[in-house]
Amino acid sequence: MPELPEVETLCRQLRQVVLGRQILEMEVIDAKIGLFPEAIGRRITAVHRLGKSLGMVLDSGRALRLHLRMSGRLLWRTDYHLPLPHMRFMLGFEEGWLLCIDPRRFATLSWASPSRCPRPPAYPLLKGDLPRISALAARRRVAVKAFLLDQTVMAGIGNIYACEILHAAAIEPECRACDLTPMQWERLAAVTASILKKAVRARGTSISDWHDLFGNKGENQRFLKVYGRRGEACPRCGASIERKSLGGRGTFYCPSCQR
DNA sequence: CCCTATGTTCCCAA
């Protein structure tokens, strides 16, 4: 269930193993993912991330774009004989095999032409983005948490990091986006960058099943202040962390110091 | 049986 830091981790690790390498074979186990015969024989010239999507640019000028959605995983193996449980497709290289595993089958793979895609900023809600974002927010009455999760506004923030960002900025998740003050937007920008970058350094959050390309867990779960911590003490004020459902998503927050 | 799950898209009502 990767968000920006997890996909960024996969990107960096993919570059270590597939950059410049030739795709020798592709096996599609789940036909729902589609067929990509033009990928065979192509070399991977770049690996990049767009929000939570991962792009592998081929020397044909097209790019394979993968979105892992809720349960998708990528795994690099130096041995491969039979499809693993829930495996959806495999790319074979001389040096190893790239496996996509996805129990819930929501992940998508598609063609993209990278040259025509405007690249959004690598990280969402950077300081320079604030005028645009706060102008958009000014006419949105949705909860600020829903606004942070809107991938068309800023790409990459998911449910765990939205909870963590709002806690770090001391903002109530249900607060309407249009009601945030300029100072609150400044705080949001500052904590978003630091939380996401710290999570990338920790190779993602393994709170349930996230594993990186080489099957290792991340370390960022150690740094979570509210997500998954209902009933624990808020590290800032000591009040008990609560959980409620907002827009169908579990929302963890401190009812005392998030206003 | 119930609920939950790190995501996105579609449908519908206002």
Added chain:
DNA sequence: CTTGGGAACATAGG
């Protein structure tokens, strides 16, 4: 037209 809310997608685990 926009906005916002809920269901749907499909599966596993508690």
